[in-house]
Amino acid sequence: MLEGLVVVELGSGVTTALATRTMAGFGAEVVKVEPPEGDCLRHVGAFPDGRTDGESSAAHLYFNGGKSSVVLDLRQQAARSALTAIVSAADLLVTDRRRGELEALGLDEPRLAAGFPKLSVVAVTPYGEDGPKADHLVTELTTFAAGGQLSLMGSPDREPVKPYGDQAGCQAALSVLGAAMTAVLRQLRTGRSSYVELALQELQASAMDMQGPMAYNGDPPYPGYGKRIGNSTHSLWSYYPSRDGDVGIFVNPTNIDSFLAAIGRPDLRDRMSDKTFLAGEMRDLVGRWCAERTNAEVHAAAVEHGAPFSYVARPADLLADPTLAETGIWHDIDAPGLGRLRVPGAPFAGSEPFELAPAPQLGQHTTAVLARYAGAIGEDTRAIVGGWRGR
Amino acid sequence: MSPEPSGTDRPAVGGGAELPLAGFLVLDLSMFWAGPFATKHLADLGAEVIKVEGPTRIDHVRTVSVPDRSVAEPYNTSRYFNEYNRNKYGLAIDLQTDAGRRIVQELAAMSDVVVENFRPGAIDRLGLGYEQLRRANPRVIMVSLPAYSGLEPERRLPGYGPNVEQMSGISHLSGYIDGPPQKFGISYGDPVAGLGGAAAVLMALVARERTGVGRRIEVSQRNLLLTFIGDALVAHQFGAHVERQGNRSPVHAPQGVYPSQGADGTPAEQADSWVAVSVTTDEQWTRLAEAMGRPDLAADARLLDARARRATHDDLDREIAAWTRTMPAATVADKLQTVGVPASPVLTPDDLRDDPQLTARAFLRTVDHATMTPMKLTAPTWHFHGLDVELRAAPGLGEHNRDILRGRLGLSDDYVDELEAQGVIAKEPQEKPGRSRHA
Numbered sequence: 001m002l003e004g005l006v007v008v009e010l011g012s013g014v015t016t017a018l019a020t021r022t023m024a025g026f027g028a029e030v031v032k033v034e035p036p037e038g039d040c041l042r043h044v045g046a047f048p049d050g051r052t053d054g055e056s057s058a059a060h061l062y063f064n065g066g067k068s069s070v071v072l073d074l075r076q077q078a079a080r081s082a083l084t085a086i087v088s089a090a091d092l093l094v095t096d097r098r099r100g101e102l103e104a105l106g107l108d109e110p111r112l113a114a115g116f117p118k119l120s121v122v123a124v125t126p127y128g129e130d131g132p133k134a135d136h137l138v139t140e141l142t143t144f145a146a147g148g149q150l151s152l153m154g155s156p157d158r159e160p161v162k163p164y165g166d167q168a169g170c171q172a173a174l175s176v177l178g179a180a181m182t183a184v185l186r187q188l189r190t191g192r193s194s195y196v197e198l199a200l201q202e203l204q205a206s207a208m209d210m211q212g213p214m215a216y217n218g219d220p221p222y223p224g225y226g227k228r229i230g231n232s233t234h235s236l237w238s239y240y241p242s243r244d245g246d247v248g249i250f251v252n253p254t255n256i257d258s259f260l261a262a263i264g265r266p267d268l269r270d271r272m273s274d275k276t277f278l279a280g281e282m283r284d285l286v287g288r289w290c291a292e293r294t295n296a297e298v299h300a301a302a303v304e305h306g307a308p309f310s311y312v313a314r315p316a317d318l319l320a321d322p323t324l325a326e327t328g329i330w331h332d333i334d335a336p337g338l339g340r341l342r343v344p345g346a347p348f349a350g351s352e353p354f355e356l357a358p359a360p361q362l363g364q365h366t367t368a369v370l371a372r373y374a375g376a377i378g379e380d381t382r383a384i385v386g387g388w389r390g391r
Numbered sequence: 392m393s394p395e396p397s398g399t400d401r402p403a404v405g406g407g408a409e410l411p412l413a414g415f416l417v418l419d420l421s422m423f424w425a426g427p428f429a430t431k432h433l434a435d436l437g438a439e440v441i442k443v444e445g446p447t448r449i450d451h452v453r454t455v456s457v458p459d460r461s462v463a464e465p466y467n468t469s470r471y472f473n474e475y476n477r478n479k480y481g482l483a484i485d486l487q488t489d490a491g492r493r494i495v496q497e498l499a500a501m502s503d504v505v506v507e508n509f510r511p512g513a514i515d516r517l518g519l520g521y522e523q524l525r526r527a528n529p530r531v532i533m534v535s536l537p538a539y540s541g542l543e544p545e546r547r548l549p550g551y552g553p554n555v556e557q558m559s560g561i562s563h564l565s566g567y568i569d570g571p572p573q574k575f576g577i578s579y580g581d582p583v584a585g586l587g588g589a590a591a592v593l594m595a596l597v598a599r600e601r602t603g604v605g606r607r608i609e610v611s612q613r614n615l616l617l618t619f620i621g622d623a624l625v626a627h628q629f630g631a632h633v634e635r636q637g638n639r640s641p642v643h644a645p646q647g648v649y650p651s652q653g654a655d656g657t658p659a660e661q662a663d664s665w666v667a668v669s670v671t672t673d674e675q676w677t678r679l680a681e682a683m684g685r686p687d688l689a690a691d692a693r694l695l696d697a698r699a700r701r702a703t704h705d706d707l708d709r710e711i712a713a714w715t716r717t718m719p720a721a722t723v724a725d726k727l728q729t730v731g732v733p734a735s736p737v738l739t740p741d742d743l744r745d746d747p748q749l750t751a752r753a754f755l756r757t758v759d760h761a762t763m764t765p766m767k768l769t770a771p772t773w774h775f776h777g778l779d780v781e782l783r784a785a786p787g788l789g790e791h792n793r794d795i796l797r798g799r800l801g802l803s804d805d806y807v808d809e810l811e812a813q814g815v816i817a818k819e820p821q822e823k824p825g826r827s828r829h830a
Contacts (some may be wrong), residue, residue, distance in 0.1 A: 002598075130751070171583060178586060188597065194411070196773055198773060216470075216743070216768075219458050239571070307549070313560045326540075348590075
């Protein structure tokens, strides 16, 4: 869908990486600018046994698939000039650099607008480009804390707990993708470029279920909803242990009949408004029903009766799931030295192809990109790439 | 009745002419959170979004977060509904009637985009399936937002956010180090699917601008969440054992969420107030220790690198907590930011309302409502510099019935009156809906 679109990623985290990976999969040419030591995703792992090099980091292999890698030592003027030349040829710059850093690179909004009127920019930062916290230092944990979602996750008798990875960043990647597509569409329709600014804090705070809109208007939360509620709101909205893992029973009023059919107790229909029964006997009954079954058996009952049950899938479960495979979600890549790996492909499914080359080795495309966009060859590149001693 | 030609130059019912999506017509058949969250972004950017409900099929979220159920039209006052459906136009029409279905089919045929989150197969039975719409309008884009894919057997499953979290694998990877898999505090699959749905619509519009043809896209919540754990799946395949890590980092240390006093001085033991602290370099560790008044920790040769600090993380957590619990979270964060250590209070929904950063950026806006005192809505989060986005409260049930049927379809007042008399369109629910808090 995006063939012919040239995107420069000047970023160092999950947000820009995942957004531009998706663009690459749908046909865009994505040039990832890396420092001589490599993108931070090359250093976070996880790593295979015996290796700690940036080419084998799982985060890099996944999030940077389909891109070209160009190493630029942006402390050097020659590198900054090369970056400007690359950007000048692009349709879109996607960056997580803060405003001051972009100014130092000569890529601030006024200069880009004046110099590259056809270029659109999507700039994503933790707190936005202004305000008292604009320059605060962050990590994926502090960012998730600042957005509000962390406060609601975890057990009520313990500290809040964050989810896997950088979920603030992953959510933001979809916003970056949407904002970028809006900018491209606007360019196509009107010839006007855009500068779009996103703040990770705002993106999370705008997705706070019903608790956000209620609190923002000063309404008291529903009992149990303003704070952490752990894994169980009530007996029919809860995790339960199964024989071989954990399952979920999440029943709304419209699912009562299918739920009762699935657990083989349609006789309880008349007791479903009895709160004492639901809080006591029903919890015990559902708990026993789950504990006597495997995840697969719970899932089979859900499928048979159309009940909203689920199980906690492990990586091995996902990779072996035939239905998931049939959806076309998997994309197989040949990672040098690591063999064939299966990774999630397109985030949404249509008739369009989603193709990704393996994640690039550090600086793999430096020479070609510099020659193509910056006219730099041979000796010219030494000051540009700094300490990188690549191929 | 005959539909007007599809295009982008028709006058909209409303919307800003300067906004990027001005002139696009979006038919929103979705309910709950994911679909409305997707179309909220489109409406904020100027698209004319018609939200379709019915006299007996109102969006369930109209029944939750209602501040005062004794008012005349409580279903129009839900905070949740107004936040995620602002800037849209309301059509309440009965899809169980032939006339109702025909009208919505005609609206779909003239739309640029149709968004739906029915259970798989339901949209076809309403005569609104993609193949049916495409025959009338090859440029139409349909985006479906199911919990799972449309494939057997999972298409038979109803799925809510917590179900999808489990089935996508993210629950298995999330939680305390010594605890079970952990549920998110919000219905996580919904906003993620909403953002994915918005992005899918916009990418399809880009493609249509280039090729002239529309397409159908399925945004399965399960598949979309899988793309958030791709690195863990890679790690699993080359033998790395990916475990739940609580609040810790796999790379740097220490990192955690620590107790703090309440903003009003409530002791940490009672305050349920927390601060997140991350040390990402050895230098930051020294600064943290000094800020804590613990030069002995800063000088401890056994703690000079992250590997060593990870090995004694439990002990360091106790030391840090002993310090953070002596002051409010914002004070801890300010002290640490001042010396260059990443930290933030764990902001609750109430804290967000009063957060100085969000306030400085006008994150909450005051918007008039037809029957309530002015309400707060969040500002659009995709800031297109140079463009102003105005916010309107969400439509009352069926608020724009007449405008849409006359303005878009050219129906006569008499016929609209007839539809109203027959109950095909309405401005109030036919039956008072039950209350549920799950969307």
